[in-house]
Amino acid sequence: MRDEQAAPTGGEMARTPPASLAQLSPDAWTEPFWLAAAEHRLTVPCCASCGTYRMPPGPFCAACRSQDVDWHEVSGTGTVYSYTVARHALIPELAGSIPYVVGVIELDGAPGVRLVASIIDTPIAAVRIGLAVEVVWEDVEEISVYRFRPAAVSAPAAVSGPAA
Numbered sequence: 004m005r006d007e008q009a010a011p012t013g014g015e016m017a018r019t020p021p022a023s024l025a026q027l028s029p030d031a032w033t034e035p036f037w038l039a040a041a042e043h044r045l046t047v048p049c050c051a052s053c054g055t056y057r058m059p060p061g062p063f064c065a066a067c068r069s070q071d072v073d074w075h076e077v078s079g080t081g082t083v084y085s086y087t088v089a090r091h092a093l094i095p096e097l098a099g100s101i102p103y104v105v106g107v108i109e110l111d112g113a114p115g116v117r118l119v120a121s122i123i124d125t126p127i128a129a130v131r132i133g134l135a136v137e138v139v140w141e142d143v144e145e146i147s148v149y150r151f152r153p154a155a156v157s158a159p160a161a162v163s164g165p166a167a
C-alpha cells in the first residue's frame with residue numbers, strides 16, 4: 004500500500020477506497036478481463052466480426068449482434084471523461100477513505116470504451132475533465148484492481164489565463 008494519504012501543500016488529496024471491497028463474480032464474458040488484470044494488463048473486448056468495442060463485456064455486439072469477440076490489450080492511458088468527488092461514506096468500510104474521486108475514464112486505443120475507476124495520487128483540485136491519466140494496479144488476494152492517476156508524461160501544463 005502506498006502512502007499517498009498525506010496532504011501536501013497542493014491541496015486535499017484524493018484518497019483510495021480499500022481494494023478489499025472489490026467483490027468479483029466473473030462469468031464467461033468478464034473472466035478474460037480479470038485474468039488479464041491479474042497480469043496487470045488492461046484489455047477490452049472487441050467484436051471479431053465488425054470491430055466495434057464493447058464495454059462492459061457482454062454476449063452480443065450492439066452493432067452487429069455477433070457473439071464473436073477478441074480481447075485487445077490497450078496501453079492503460081486515457082483521459083477523464085467525467086468524475087465526481089465522494090465526500091460521504093455510503094458504507095462504513097469507506098469511512099476512512101473519504102474524500103475519494105470516482106472517474107469515468109475514456110481509454111486510449113479503444114474508441115467508445117470508458118471505465119469507471121478511482122482516480123488517485125492527485126490533489127482533488129487537480130482533477131478535471133480531459134486530464135490525461137494512466138492505469139495503476141493494486142493487488143488484493145488473487146485479483147488486481149485498476150485505478151487511474153495523472154499520467155506522468157503529460158502532466159497538465161500551468162494554468163493559462165485568457166490573453167490580456
Ligand SMILES: [Zn+2]
Nearest residue numbers: 050053064067
Ligand atoms: Zn459487431
